[in-house]
Amino acid sequence: MLHKGAILTIVLVSYFMILLDNSVIFTALPNLQADLGLSSTELAWVQDAYTLVFGGLLLLGARAGDILGRKPVFIFGLVVFSLASLLIALAPAAWWIIAARAVQGVGAAIVAPSALSLITATFEGEERSRAVAWYSATAGIGASLGLVVGGAAATWFSWRAGFFINVPIGVAMLMLAPRFLPRSVALPGRFDVIGAVASTLGVGSLVFAILSASESGWAAPQTIAGFVTAAIILTVFVIAESRASQPIMPLRLFASRIRTGAYLTRLLYLGAMIGFFFFTSQYLQEALGFTPLQAGLAFLPMTLVNFVVAMGIPWLVRRFGDPPILIVGAVLTLAGMIWLSRITEDGDYLTAVALPMLLLGAGQGFAFAPMTTFGLAGATAQDAGAASGVVNTFHQMGSSLGLGILVAAAAAATPGTTGTAAIITAQASAALTTASLFLAAALVVVLALIAPAALLRPSRTAESASTAVAEKAS
Incomplete structure (x- = not known):
């Protein structure tokens, strides 16, 4: 029982x-x-x-x-x-x-x-x-x-x-x-061990190269070695996946413009959001003087708005469809990130952090469900599990790669800056500005790849995704 x-x-x-x-x-x-x-x-x-x-x-x-x-x-x-x-x-x-x-x-x-x-x-x-x-x-x-x-x-x-x-x-x-x-x-x-190991080592080498560049420079031997290693391993990964009988990431999933757009959007979106949490938390504590507990509570306005918006997404999608909801989410998140990137050393929490967080929370609430739906769009029952796994993989890889790039951008922004508060403010501002570029790129991907294809067949996109997941779950 x-x-x-x-x-x-x-x-x-x-x-x-x-x-x-x-x-x-x-x-x-x-x-x-x-x-x-x-x-x-x-x-x-x-x-x-x-x-x-x-x-x-x-x-x-x-x-x-x-x-x-x-x-x-x-x-x-x-x-x-x-x-x-x-x-x-x-x-x-x-x-x-x-x-x-x-x-x-x-x-x-x-x-x-x-x-x-x-x-x-x-x-x-x-x-x-x-x-x-x-x-x-x-x-x-x-x-x-x-x-x-x-x-x-x-x-x-x-x-x-x-x-x-x-x-x-x-x-x-x-x-x-x-x-x-x-x-x-x-x-x-069968286990596609080669695919799993190659994907992890390839992206890991790329992140290492980017972080190395932030400390040692782009021409440093270890930086160049990291980029070369990443290129070789990721090439091996693609070849291995094309030949594997049961690949960990079936390349046929990328034949769809909608799914490919959803994966790229998620990569860019999560790359931006990981930087938001990483640098905003440090800014709150080291520039504005918040305790760690106060910094944690400072994120609650964003969380509440995110929850409220997410609860209304099923009705909004039925009323307007997934493409407009994703576009609105991307625009709101971009606006919030640009606003937040304007932080100063003596900024006010309410206007400099809390209000931009409301836009970020609403943007996340609008964006995540459609991103997931489009990541599964058109997947067969056979590929539904793999498609879901690729969505989560791009989620985590976006976080890793994005943080590496944003840390490098932050390091480049502080030569000659003195004082802990001044340094973290300059670094956070530079990182959040770069994160805004990520979100702008994500919006371009949505408008160029996802929206045109999805608007031509909105009902089929949503229906095929939900059907494939249901069949896989059964």
Whole structure:
């Protein structure tokens, strides 16, 4: 007998733990940097090591659940994630925390796809709709609460406390999972290990080259070596995917202008938003004098607007269609980012940060659902799982690559600047200005690739995407 309530609780709490850890780091960044004596590049790698491995192994993690069984794979992912969280909390130096964050990314890449698979396998019909709604709500709550939890932990205890929290949560879920999670039938198939490793190493080399350029210059030997290595490995990845019998990223998914546009839009959009969280949190604390807890609470206006707008998206899409909603979301996010990029050392939180955040929150609320829909548009039942995985992969890769570029832009903006507040303000302004360019490029992609094709067949786009996902889930 299935205990559906227990299954949903285990899945949602575990997924919440992953999301919490993805954002808990932001409000703790200044304390973490001071405690471990990290450079700006090392601080960026604390986040990038996690998102790179998470995104690079996400498709492989989903495949592992199908081939080896969701229950044992989910439990193994929880073990890895919980142990990595403990290692992060105990980190004595930069190399330790960066390595532990990479291991944590491995655990997240296993748990996240298995969590959604367990939901779709356990629930049907209206029950599945409610379970997926809870899953989506957990995503929003986890990301937002992570900022507050990270700030509270850093203010009252230490940045380490935000990671220690995962240990008892993980242990509790590991005690419940073997008893309540259902077993699934293992399916025949092959692991595309070459594709997973090549994609992770290729993008990792590219991020390394960009971060190296910010410290050593674009002509430095290690910078050039990084770009050359990235080009070679990514070429190997494309060739491997074109020849693999069961590729981790089927290249045929990019035959659609709509899907390709959605992937590129997500890459650019997330590249901008990761910089927003990374630099705004530091600006609030080091320029405006906020405590970590106050910085976490400072993001709540954006979160609330995001939630309210997202709740109305189903009705708005039925009324106007996905293309206009995505365009509005991209425009609002761009306007908010441009406004926020005008921050000054003695700026006022209400007018310089809070009000632009309202536009950013509304923009996110409008943009994310259509971006996801278009990323699945026209996918067959056979490719629906892969298409969903590619959406998440571009999400994580956009975060890693975008942060690398924005850190480089920030470093280039502060030669000769003195004083911590002046430096972080100049860096944040430069990074957010560059993020605005990302969003402008995302808007161009939407207008050039997605909107023209989608407006020609709006009903078919939405219908084919939802049908493929439903068939895959069944």
